[in-house]
Amino acid sequence: MIRVVFIDRDGVRRECDASDGMTMLELAHENDIDIEGICGGSLACATCHLHIADEWFSRLPAASEEELDMMELAHDRREHSRLGCQISLSEELDGLTVSLPEKEF
């Protein structure tokens, strides 16, 4: 089982169970987590932006150049920002913890 923790903008933790191969964006939508993902995961919007917990950031596969370019547009971007649609879940990521960035509007 892969369990992921989302921390919302009020600091409330939500644990969600994921399947191998699903993306963080898919998991968030399945569990009504408040991230948009307007482009549906085609790397064209940056509205699936997440802050990755420090201890997990280096354990994720590196971001592609395309993801890094798109993150330039992300609101509330931080050192450990990633795009949720580009993170595929696997057993190695059991326990992954992320926070939701501030909303733009």
Ligand code: FES
């Ligand atoms: S959903 Fe648009 S870039 Fe991730």
